[in-house]
Amino acid sequence: MLNRFSIAITTLLLVSLNSYADITEDVSHGYADNNGVKIHYVTVGEGPLVLMIHGFPDFWYTWRHQMQALKKDFQVVAIDQRGYNKSGQPQGVENYAMPHLVGDVAAVLKHLGADKATIVGHDWGGVVAWQFAFALPQMTERLIILNLPHPVGMARELASNAEQQKNSSYAQKFREGSPKDPDIMFGGPMNTQTLSGWVQDPQARKHYIQAFENSDFDGMLNFYKANYPAPVDANSPPPPPPPKLTMPVLVFHGLQDTALHSDGLNNTWDWIDADLTIVTTPKAAHFVQQDAAELVTSTMQWWLKARVKQ
Numbered sequence: 081m082l083n084r085f086s087i088a089i090t091t092l093l094l095v096s097l098n099s100y101a102d103i104t105e106d107v108s109h110g111y112a113d114n115n116g117v118k119i120h121y122v123t124v125g126e127g128p129l130v131l132m133i134h135g136f137p138d139f140w141y142t143w144r145h146q147m148q149a150l151k152k153d154f155q156v157v158a159i160d161q162r163g164y165n166k167s168g169q170p171q172g173v174e175n176y177a178m179p180h181l182v183g184d185v186a187a188v189l190k191h192l193g194a195d196k197a198t199i200v201g202h203d204w205g206g207v208v209a210w211q212f213a214f215a216l217p218q219m220t221e222r223l224i225i226l227n228l229p230h231p232v233g234m235a236r237e238l239a240s241n242a243e244q245q246k247n248s249s250y251a252q253k254f255r256e257g258s259p260k261d262p263d264i265m266f267g268g269p270m271n272t273q274t275l276s277g278w279v280q281d282p283q284a285r286k287h288y289i290q291a292f293e294n295s296d297f298d299g300m301l302n303f304y305k306a307n308y309p310a311p312v313d314a315n316s317p318p319p320p321p322p323p324k325l326t327m328p329v330l331v332f333h334g335l336q337d338t339a340l341h342s343d344g345l346n347n348t349w350d351w352i353d354a355d356l357t358i359v360t361t362p363k364a365a366h367f368v369q370q371d372a373a374e375l376v377t378s379t380m381q382w383w384l385k386a387r388v389k390q
Contacts, residue, residue: 103144104287106151109166112184112191117175119184120166121159125151128221128388129194132158133185135203135228136300137275138367139165139291141284142202145373146380153385157197159188161205163299165291176302181208182215189219198384202226202369204303214322222387223325224380226332226368229344232321232351237344239312244341251339252311254304259297270297278367324353330383331357334364334371357383 107122122140124147132143140158147156160167162176162184170176185208189197196219201209206228213220229237237244250266257264265274276288329352335342342360349356359379364371 103148104141107147110191112188114180114184114187117162117168117170117180117184119159119162119168119188121157121188123155123157123192125153125155127154128384129189129192129197130154130156130384131185131188131197131199132156133199133201133205133208134158134161134164135201135205135207136303137292138203138205139288139295141287141291142367142369143200144284146200146369146377149377149381150384153381154198154388157188157192159184160291161208161303163302164295166294169296169299171298173302173305176299176306178208178211178307181303181307182212184208185212186216186219195219196221198222198224198388200224200226200380201228203228203366207231207307210322213325213327217323217326220325220327222328222330222384224330224332224383226376227334227337227340227366229333229340230348230351232318233344233346233348234340235309235312235319237341238309239316239318241341241343244344245311247339247341251304251308254301255308255310257301259301275300280370321351324351326353328355328387329357330380331359332368332372332376332379333358333360334366334368335360335362336365336371337368339366 107124110121110123111118130150134140134142139160143158147158150156163169199209199212199220206225209223209225210231213223238248259270262269264270268274272289272292275292276285279285279288331348333342333345345358361368361372361375369376
Protein backbone atom coordinates (compact mmCIF):
# COMPACT_ATOMS: atom_id res chain seq x y z
CA MET A 81 0.00 0.00 0.00
CA LEU A 82 1.32 3.46 -0.91
CA ASN A 83 1.94 5.82 1.98
CA ARG A 84 1.84 9.60 1.71
CA PHE A 85 5.57 9.84 1.07
CA SER A 86 5.54 7.35 -1.79
CA ILE A 87 2.45 9.01 -3.29
CA ALA A 88 4.23 12.36 -3.16
CA ILE A 89 7.34 10.94 -4.81
CA THR A 90 5.26 9.21 -7.50
CA THR A 91 3.40 12.46 -8.20
CA LEU A 92 6.70 14.36 -8.40
CA LEU A 93 8.11 11.85 -10.89
CA LEU A 94 4.99 12.03 -13.04
CA VAL A 95 5.12 15.82 -13.06
CA SER A 96 8.80 15.69 -13.97
CA LEU A 97 8.19 13.25 -16.82
CA ASN A 98 5.26 15.29 -18.10
CA SER A 99 7.39 18.45 -18.06
CA TYR A 100 9.91 16.70 -20.30
CA ALA A 101 7.18 15.92 -22.80
CA ASP A 102 6.17 19.60 -22.93
CA ILE A 103 9.51 20.76 -24.36
CA THR A 104 7.82 21.18 -27.76
CA GLU A 105 5.88 24.11 -26.29
CA ASP A 106 9.04 25.82 -24.99
CA VAL A 107 11.35 25.73 -27.99
CA SER A 108 11.77 28.27 -30.75
CA HIS A 109 12.33 27.03 -34.32
CA GLY A 110 14.79 28.29 -36.89
CA TYR A 111 16.66 27.38 -40.06
CA ALA A 112 20.28 27.75 -41.08
CA ASP A 113 21.54 27.46 -44.66
CA ASN A 114 24.47 25.32 -45.75
CA ASN A 115 25.04 25.89 -49.47
CA GLY A 116 21.35 25.72 -50.25
CA VAL A 117 20.41 22.95 -47.79
CA LYS A 118 18.26 24.22 -44.92
CA ILE A 119 19.02 22.81 -41.50
CA HIS A 120 16.16 22.99 -39.02
CA TYR A 121 16.94 23.55 -35.37
CA VAL A 122 15.12 24.25 -32.13
CA THR A 123 16.50 26.37 -29.32
CA VAL A 124 15.61 26.94 -25.70
CA GLY A 125 17.23 28.70 -22.73
CA GLU A 126 19.97 31.27 -22.40
CA GLY A 127 23.66 31.07 -21.57
CA PRO A 128 26.68 29.22 -22.98
CA LEU A 129 25.76 27.37 -26.16
CA VAL A 130 25.25 23.58 -26.24
CA LEU A 131 24.48 22.10 -29.68
CA MET A 132 23.02 18.59 -29.95
CA ILE A 133 23.08 16.23 -32.95
CA HIS A 134 20.83 13.16 -33.21
CA GLY A 135 21.54 9.84 -34.91
CA PHE A 136 19.59 7.12 -36.76
CA PRO A 137 16.61 6.86 -36.74
CA ASP A 138 15.86 9.95 -34.71
CA PHE A 139 15.30 13.71 -34.73
CA TRP A 140 15.83 16.69 -32.44
CA TYR A 141 13.21 15.52 -29.93
CA THR A 142 15.51 12.75 -28.70
CA TRP A 143 17.17 15.38 -26.47
CA ARG A 144 13.95 16.50 -24.74
CA HIS A 145 15.01 15.34 -21.25
CA GLN A 146 18.41 16.99 -21.44
CA MET A 147 17.03 20.19 -22.99
CA GLN A 148 14.45 20.63 -20.26
CA ALA A 149 17.10 20.46 -17.54
CA LEU A 150 19.93 22.34 -19.24
CA LYS A 151 17.79 25.29 -20.38
CA LYS A 152 18.07 26.81 -16.89
CA ASP A 153 21.77 27.54 -17.38
CA PHE A 154 22.49 27.13 -21.10
CA GLN A 155 21.17 27.92 -24.54
CA VAL A 156 20.47 24.46 -25.90
CA VAL A 157 20.13 23.97 -29.65
CA ALA A 158 19.10 20.65 -31.18
CA ILE A 159 19.20 20.14 -34.94
CA ASP A 160 17.45 17.87 -37.39
CA GLN A 161 20.22 16.39 -39.51
CA ARG A 162 19.76 16.64 -43.28
CA GLY A 163 17.29 14.06 -44.56
CA TYR A 164 15.31 14.19 -41.32
CA ASN A 165 12.06 15.87 -40.31
CA LYS A 166 12.10 19.57 -41.20
CA SER A 167 15.64 19.83 -42.55
CA GLY A 168 16.54 19.78 -46.24
CA GLN A 169 16.60 16.43 -48.00
CA PRO A 170 19.02 16.66 -50.92
CA GLN A 171 19.08 13.77 -53.37
CA GLY A 172 22.23 11.75 -54.03
CA VAL A 173 24.62 9.84 -51.79
CA GLU A 174 27.35 12.41 -52.34
CA ASN A 175 25.28 15.05 -50.55
CA TYR A 176 25.57 13.07 -47.29
CA ALA A 177 29.36 12.83 -47.23
CA MET A 178 30.92 13.82 -43.92
CA PRO A 179 32.16 17.28 -44.98
CA HIS A 180 28.52 18.26 -45.66
CA LEU A 181 27.36 16.92 -42.29
CA VAL A 182 30.12 18.78 -40.45
CA GLY A 183 29.27 21.84 -42.52
CA ASP A 184 25.65 21.67 -41.39
CA VAL A 185 26.71 22.04 -37.76
CA ALA A 186 29.07 24.88 -38.59
CA ALA A 187 26.30 26.60 -40.55
CA VAL A 188 23.98 26.50 -37.53
CA LEU A 189 26.65 27.96 -35.27
CA LYS A 190 27.38 30.72 -37.80
CA HIS A 191 23.65 31.42 -38.19
CA LEU A 192 23.39 31.81 -34.41
CA GLY A 193 26.36 34.17 -34.37
CA ALA A 194 28.41 31.76 -32.26
CA ASP A 195 32.16 31.20 -32.61
CA LYS A 196 32.12 27.94 -30.64
CA ALA A 197 29.94 25.64 -28.54
CA THR A 198 29.78 22.43 -26.58
CA ILE A 199 29.02 19.81 -29.25
CA VAL A 200 26.88 16.81 -28.26
CA GLY A 201 26.23 13.82 -30.53
CA HIS A 202 24.60 10.39 -30.39
CA ASP A 203 25.05 7.53 -32.91
CA TRP A 204 25.50 9.20 -36.33
CA GLY A 205 25.35 12.49 -34.47
CA GLY A 206 28.30 11.15 -32.49
CA VAL A 207 30.17 10.43 -35.71
CA VAL A 208 29.53 13.99 -36.85
CA ALA A 209 30.48 15.39 -33.44
CA TRP A 210 33.83 13.53 -33.42
CA GLN A 211 34.59 14.68 -36.97
CA PHE A 212 33.50 18.26 -36.21
CA ALA A 213 35.94 18.34 -33.29
CA PHE A 214 38.76 17.00 -35.47
CA ALA A 215 38.08 19.42 -38.32
CA LEU A 216 37.07 22.50 -36.33
CA PRO A 217 38.62 22.27 -32.86
CA GLN A 218 38.52 26.05 -32.55
CA MET A 219 34.71 25.85 -32.65
CA THR A 220 34.49 22.94 -30.18
CA GLU A 221 34.72 24.09 -26.57
CA ARG A 222 33.75 20.74 -25.13
CA LEU A 223 32.62 17.42 -26.62
CA ILE A 224 29.93 15.04 -25.35
CA ILE A 225 29.46 11.69 -27.11
CA LEU A 226 26.74 9.09 -26.52
CA ASN A 227 27.08 5.48 -27.67
CA LEU A 228 29.64 6.03 -30.39
CA PRO A 229 33.26 5.05 -29.70
CA HIS A 230 36.18 7.19 -30.82
CA PRO A 231 36.84 6.52 -34.53
CA VAL A 232 40.18 4.82 -33.79
CA GLY A 233 38.52 2.47 -31.32
CA MET A 234 35.66 1.83 -33.70
CA ALA A 235 38.01 1.02 -36.58
CA ARG A 236 40.00 -1.34 -34.36
CA GLU A 237 36.86 -3.24 -33.29
CA LEU A 238 35.54 -3.48 -36.86
CA ALA A 239 38.86 -4.97 -37.92
CA SER A 240 39.45 -7.40 -35.04
CA ASN A 241 36.33 -7.95 -32.94
CA ALA A 242 34.12 -10.70 -34.35
CA GLU A 243 31.20 -9.66 -32.16
CA GLN A 244 31.39 -6.06 -33.39
CA GLN A 245 31.61 -7.28 -36.98
CA LYS A 246 28.45 -9.33 -36.43
CA ASN A 247 26.75 -6.40 -34.71
CA SER A 248 27.58 -4.19 -37.70
CA SER A 249 25.98 -6.48 -40.28
CA TYR A 250 22.86 -4.30 -40.29
CA ALA A 251 25.00 -1.28 -41.21
CA GLN A 252 26.53 -3.10 -44.16
CA LYS A 253 22.99 -3.98 -45.24
CA PHE A 254 22.00 -0.31 -45.02
CA ARG A 255 25.15 0.58 -46.96
CA GLU A 256 24.27 -1.76 -49.82
CA GLY A 257 20.47 -1.80 -49.71
CA SER A 258 17.44 0.34 -50.45
CA PRO A 259 14.53 1.63 -48.34
CA LYS A 260 12.30 -0.41 -50.67
CA ASP A 261 13.91 -3.72 -49.68
CA PRO A 262 11.26 -5.68 -47.73
CA ASP A 263 13.71 -6.78 -45.02
CA ILE A 264 15.94 -3.71 -44.78
CA MET A 265 14.96 -2.83 -41.18
CA PHE A 266 16.25 -5.81 -39.22
CA GLY A 267 14.13 -8.24 -41.20
CA GLY A 268 11.17 -5.93 -41.87
CA PRO A 269 10.25 -3.03 -44.14
CA MET A 270 11.39 0.55 -43.66
CA ASN A 271 8.39 2.65 -42.65
CA THR A 272 7.35 5.04 -39.89
CA GLN A 273 6.29 2.18 -37.63
CA THR A 274 9.53 0.19 -37.85
CA LEU A 275 11.68 3.32 -37.64
CA SER A 276 9.93 4.41 -34.44
CA GLY A 277 9.63 0.92 -32.95
CA TRP A 278 12.45 1.55 -30.48
CA VAL A 279 10.63 4.48 -28.82
CA GLN A 280 9.17 3.27 -25.53
CA ASP A 281 7.10 6.31 -24.54
CA PRO A 282 3.78 6.13 -26.46
CA GLN A 283 3.34 9.90 -26.40
CA ALA A 284 6.86 10.47 -27.69
CA ARG A 285 6.31 7.84 -30.38
CA LYS A 286 3.55 9.98 -31.90
CA HIS A 287 6.09 12.75 -32.40
CA TYR A 288 8.49 10.28 -33.98
CA ILE A 289 5.95 8.93 -36.43
CA GLN A 290 5.12 12.45 -37.56
CA ALA A 291 8.81 13.34 -37.89
CA PHE A 292 9.53 10.22 -39.95
CA GLU A 293 6.57 10.96 -42.19
CA ASN A 294 8.38 14.21 -42.98
CA SER A 295 11.75 12.51 -43.49
CA ASP A 296 13.48 11.01 -46.52
CA PHE A 297 14.29 7.32 -46.12
CA ASP A 298 16.92 7.40 -48.87
CA GLY A 299 18.56 10.28 -47.05
CA MET A 300 18.68 8.26 -43.84
CA LEU A 301 20.48 5.38 -45.57
CA ASN A 302 22.78 7.77 -47.39
CA PHE A 303 24.55 8.43 -44.09
CA TYR A 304 25.70 4.80 -44.27
CA LYS A 305 26.31 4.73 -48.01
CA ALA A 306 28.49 7.83 -47.96
CA ASN A 307 30.38 7.28 -44.71
CA TYR A 308 30.22 3.78 -43.22
CA PRO A 309 33.44 1.84 -43.91
CA ALA A 310 33.49 -1.26 -46.07
CA PRO A 311 34.29 -4.52 -44.24
CA VAL A 312 37.94 -4.79 -43.20
CA ASP A 313 40.07 -7.51 -41.63
CA ALA A 314 42.79 -7.52 -39.01
CA ASN A 315 45.52 -7.61 -41.69
CA SER A 316 44.36 -4.38 -43.29
CA PRO A 317 46.54 -1.35 -42.48
CA PRO A 318 44.83 0.95 -40.00
CA PRO A 319 43.63 4.31 -41.29
CA PRO A 320 45.77 7.32 -40.37
CA PRO A 321 44.90 8.48 -36.86
CA PRO A 322 43.00 11.73 -36.42
CA PRO A 323 44.59 14.53 -34.41
CA LYS A 324 44.47 14.31 -30.65
CA LEU A 325 41.64 16.36 -29.22
CA THR A 326 42.54 19.12 -26.79
CA MET A 327 39.08 19.93 -25.37
CA PRO A 328 37.37 18.16 -22.44
CA VAL A 329 35.40 15.08 -23.52
CA LEU A 330 32.48 13.29 -21.84
CA VAL A 331 31.44 9.86 -23.15
CA PHE A 332 28.28 7.92 -22.24
CA HIS A 333 27.67 4.30 -23.19
CA GLY A 334 24.68 2.07 -22.53
CA LEU A 335 26.14 -1.40 -22.08
CA GLN A 336 23.07 -3.16 -23.50
CA ASP A 337 23.82 -1.63 -26.93
CA THR A 338 23.59 -4.43 -29.50
CA ALA A 339 25.08 -2.34 -32.32
CA LEU A 340 28.21 -0.80 -30.80
CA HIS A 341 30.41 -2.93 -28.56
CA SER A 342 31.70 -1.29 -25.40
CA ASP A 343 35.20 -2.65 -26.15
CA GLY A 344 35.46 0.27 -28.55
CA LEU A 345 35.85 2.54 -25.52
CA ASN A 346 39.18 0.97 -24.59
CA ASN A 347 42.17 3.33 -24.99
CA THR A 348 39.99 6.39 -25.65
CA TRP A 349 42.26 8.20 -23.18
CA ASP A 350 45.22 7.64 -25.51
CA TRP A 351 43.63 9.77 -28.24
CA ILE A 352 42.55 12.77 -26.15
CA ASP A 353 44.99 15.29 -24.71
CA ALA A 354 42.52 16.72 -22.18
CA ASP A 355 40.35 15.51 -19.34
CA LEU A 356 38.15 12.57 -20.34
CA THR A 357 35.11 11.29 -18.44
CA ILE A 358 33.54 7.94 -19.39
CA VAL A 359 30.16 6.99 -17.90
CA THR A 360 28.66 3.56 -18.53
CA THR A 361 25.31 2.23 -17.41
CA PRO A 362 24.53 -1.51 -17.38
CA LYS A 363 20.79 -1.44 -18.15
CA ALA A 364 20.61 1.17 -20.91
CA ALA A 365 20.78 0.20 -24.55
CA HIS A 366 21.74 2.21 -27.63
CA PHE A 367 19.53 5.24 -26.97
CA VAL A 368 21.14 5.98 -23.63
CA GLN A 369 19.87 9.58 -23.54
CA GLN A 370 16.36 8.17 -23.19
CA ASP A 371 17.01 4.77 -21.58
CA ALA A 372 18.99 6.40 -18.75
CA ALA A 373 17.64 9.93 -19.05
CA GLU A 374 18.14 10.91 -15.41
CA LEU A 375 21.73 9.68 -15.26
CA VAL A 376 22.68 11.29 -18.56
CA THR A 377 20.95 14.56 -17.75
CA SER A 378 22.30 14.99 -14.21
CA THR A 379 25.81 14.02 -15.31
CA MET A 380 25.72 16.50 -18.19
CA GLN A 381 24.61 19.24 -15.80
CA TRP A 382 27.39 18.51 -13.31
CA TRP A 383 30.08 18.08 -15.99
CA LEU A 384 29.19 21.25 -17.88
CA LYS A 385 28.81 23.42 -14.80
CA ALA A 386 32.22 22.25 -13.58
CA ARG A 387 33.83 23.41 -16.85
CA VAL A 388 31.82 26.39 -18.03
CA LYS A 389 32.42 29.87 -16.74
CA GLN A 390 28.97 31.40 -16.35
